[in-house]
Amino acid sequence: MLMKKKSHTCLILSSMASLVLLMMVLYGSISRQQVGVSSLRQDYQLLGRPLYKLDLTWPKNPELFTGEVFGAAVNQYAGVVYVAQRGDNVPKVLVFTTDGEFLMAWNTTTLEMPHGIFLADAATSNPTVWITDVGSGPYGHSIKQYSPSGNLLQVLGTPGKAGSSLTPLQFDQPAEIFVHESGEMYIVDGDGGLNNRLIKLSKDQEVLWMHGEKGQGMAQFYIPHSVTVDNAQRVWVADRGNKRIQVFNSITGDWLGTWGSCFNEDAPYSVRLTPDKKYFVVVQLNTNQISLLDAPPVGLIGQCRVVSVIQLADEVKPHLVDLDLKTGALYVAEIGAQQAQKFTPFSLGENFL
Numbered sequence: 001m002l003m004k005k006k007s008h009t010c011l012i013l014s015s016m017a018s019l020v021l022l023m024m025v026l027y028g029s030i031s032r033q034q035v036g037v038s039s040l041r042q043d044y045q046l047l048g049r050p051l052y053k054l055d056l057t058w059p060k061n062p063e064l065f066t067g068e069v070f071g072a073a074v075n076q077y078a079g080v081v082y083v084a085q086r087g088d089n090v091p092k093v094l095v096f097t098t099d100g101e102f103l104m105a106w107n108t109t110t111l112e113m114p115h116g117i118f119l120a121d122a123a124t125s126n127p128t129v130w131i132t133d134v135g136s137g138p139y140g141h142s143i144k145q146y147s148p149s150g151n152l153l154q155v156l157g158t159p160g161k162a163g164s165s166l167t168p169l170q171f172d173q174p175a176e177i178f179v180h181e182s183g184e185m186y187i188v189d190g191d192g193g194l195n196n197r198l199i200k201l202s203k204d205q206e207v208l209w210m211h212g213e214k215g216q217g218m219a220q221f222y223i224p225h226s227v228t229v230d231n232a233q234r235v236w237v238a239d240r241g242n243k244r245i246q247v248f249n250s251i252t253g254d255w256l257g258t259w260g261s262c263f264n265e266d267a268p269y270s271v272r273l274t275p276d277k278k279y280f281v282v283v284q285l286n287t288n289q290i291s292l293l294d295a296p297p298v299g300l301i302g303q304c305r306v307v308s309v310i311q312l313a314d315e316v317k318p319h320l321v322d323l324d325l326k327t328g329a330l331y332v333a334e335i336g337a338q339q340a341q342k343f344t345p346f347s348l349g350e351n352f353l
Helices: 002-041
Strands: 044-048 052-054 068-075 080-086 093-097 102-106 114-120 128-133 142-146 152-157 174-179 185-189 197-201 207-211 224-229 234-239 244-249 255-259 270-273 279-284 289-294 306-312 318-323 330-334 339-345
Touching: 044 052, 068 339, 080 114, 080 330, 114 174, 114 318, 128 174, 142 174, 185 224, 185 234, 197 224, 197 234, 224 270, 234 270, 270 318, 279 318, 289 318
Parallel strands: 068 114, 068 318, 174 224
Antiparallel strands: 044 306, 052 339, 068 080, 068 330, 080 093, 093 102, 114 128, 128 142, 142 152, 174 185, 185 197, 197 207, 224 234, 234 244, 244 255, 270 279, 279 289, 289 306, 318 330, 330 339
């Protein structure tokens, strides 16, 4: 009888040990799976006030990114996102819906090295896409306007010829263009080329004013890289080489102020304004950060103040950004990761328009 009890006890203990071993194996497998998923979700960290979260479902086919992704532009009315990429034998522009569906690729031969990309006239029946081209070939050193399907409509500058002339208009590695709803254009010309200029053109493409001196003083630039205009007649320029943002009156071109204290570690590469006009979104490529800065009230520039930071993984290299002015969603072009990513505001349920 005692032997039977001992045998029964050993059987129970053996079964329990097997069960524990099985649970450990299963737990290890599940843990490894969770780590895999977690590592995807932990490609970024939120510092300060949490304002944005990564949308892992966008786009639905990330394998379509086959080059270095330099820029993104959003048509909030059509729900379409244009992504510019570089590389040999790759489509220079990929078009997605804001839900992540792939629509088309532009296989145009008129683009060499796209840099900045901007969606103009979004509210009209004829929206267009503007792209700055910093290539050195026969199509480079120019700014091109395309239809939504990729048909070339017009060219600003003298394709294939770098220069500083205003008549005829010439560029040397133009970094970005911002087209105001009035049709007026703001161009930062000089992604490491000969020029360091901020140019304002009329809707008829006549030069209205310009700042074009290289240096560290007021209204001087060293690699002006991004430009945006707010609704208070202020032009904000990411003066990359000087690690600052400079501000100008959009009507007169007068210098209004500068922000520099937020950029001690790395320069601003991209500057955009959220649709609620509360924050500036600023990208810093080398520190892999996207910062949201308080937008100052009308009549005041003051000092910059960082409210929130999206810290991306090492070597992601965020370059330029754009925002959906309807939902507030943020699209980030990443050179190092060779992809574009979508971040949505935590208050996405409330439209900005």
